[in-house]
Amino acid sequence: xxxxxxxxxxxxxxxxxxxxxxxxxxxxxxxxxxxxxxxxxxxxxxxxxxxxxxxxxxxxxxxxxxxxxxxxxxxxxxxxxxxxxxxxxxxxxxxxxxxxxxxxxxxxxxxxxxxxxxxxxxxxxxxxxxxxxxxxxxxxxxxxxxxxxxxxxxxxxxxxxxxxxxxxxxxxxxxxxxxxxxxxxxxxxxxxxxxxxxxxxxxxxxxxxxxxxxxxxxxxxxxxxxxxxxxxxxxxxxxxxx
Numbered sequence: 001x002x003x004x005x006x007x008x009x010x011x012x013x014x015x016x017x018x019x020x021x022x023x024x025x026x027x028x029x030x031x032x033x034x035x036x037x038x039x040x041x042x043x044x045x046x047x048x049x050x051x052x053x054x055x056x057x058x059x060x061x062x063x064x065x066x067x068x069x070x071x072x073x074x075x076x077x078x079x080x081x082x083x084x085x086x087x088x089x090x091x092x093x094x095x096x097x098x099x100x101x102x103x104x105x106x107x108x109x110x111x112x113x114x115x116x117x118x119x120x121x122x123x124x125x126x127x128x129x130x131x132x133x134x135x136x137x138x139x140x141x142x143x144x145x146x147x148x149x150x151x152x153x154x155x156x157x158x159x160x161x162x163x164x165x166x167x168x169x170x171x172x173x174x175x176x177x178x179x180x181x182x183x184x185x186x187x188x189x190x191x192x193x194x195x196x197x198x199x200x201x202x203x204x205x206x207x208x209x210x211x212x213x214x215x216x217x218x219x220x221x222x223x224x225x226x227x228x229x230x231x232x233x234x235x236x237x238x239x240x241x242x
Contacts (some may be wrong), residue, residue: 023125026136026154033128034161035121035136035154038200042114045199049073050112053084053228058098059221067091067096074234078103112202112229114163114191117154125152134158140168149174150185160193163202173211180213200228 007141026035045119051072068085075082081103083091091099125137133155140150150170157164170185187207205224212218 012151026121026124026126026138029126029134029136031156031158033135034156034158035163037161038156038163039118041194041199042117046113049232051228051230051232052112052226055225055227056102057223060218063094065091065095067095067099069099069102070228072232074232075241082223107165112226113199114166117166120152120154120166124152127153130159131166132158146172146174148172157193161195163191164193164200165190180211182209182211184208184210201229 026032029035029111041048051070051074053068053070055068056065058192067083070082070084071080072082073080083099088096088099108205120138121136124136127135127137129135137157138152138154139148140152141147149172150168153165153167153169154163155165155167166189168187169176169186170182173181173183175181185208188205189202189203190206192203203226207222208220210217210219
């Protein structure tokens with residue numbers, strides 16, 4: 001149930017509310033050309049497919065799932081995730097359930113790129129900036145949590161001309177379903193500077209979710225580090241999670 005709650009929260013983070021009329025829109029800010037270029041570059045490379053390795057760690061109370069995995073979109077659904085370390089047969093029951101949850105999640109062939117950055121920017125407003133960075137914020141809307149419960153922060157690296165991180169944070173507690181309540185949520189994605197006219201790839205994710213489900217409190221912390229990213233060709237008839 002707790003895993004279902006967290007997955008539900010992630011799935012809902014795709015609708016963004018319009019900024020207040022008096023605020024400066026992100027796409028009216030002086031850095032708008034860099035923001036547009038970052039979104040356009042991600043859209044171009046979203047047509048490609050990638051295999052990658054991820055060091056995954058999830059901690060829930062006294063339980064944890066730590067593993068090195070390989071994702072390859074050329075494999076069939078349900079077989080795209082391969083456990084590199086430890087041996088899959090050595091995983092305990094809880095770790096095997098966590099692995100199954102990963103395998104059951106749908107991937108669209110480019111989980112390493114900005115997701116819906118153009119939609120976020122269209123609704124975001126300027127928040128603050130330094131000589132090095134500019135930060136923009138948008139409200140997140142969804143049918144399964146109250147208005148004004150979540151917001152997303154987009155950080156632009158001004159020297160590199162790319163979005164270096166995206167943070168989703170809860171502003172107040174909310175209930176994604178009647179039997180569950182999220183008290184606190186923070187999800188952060190870190191991106192590397194583009195090289196050789198390529199995209200800004202996701203390098204690390206961190207998340208913290210605290211709340212209750214089925215009258216039991218829970219706290220879940222997850223970190224993923226991505227490496228060995230490889231562009232691959234997916235032939236017609238092969239699975240790419242699409």
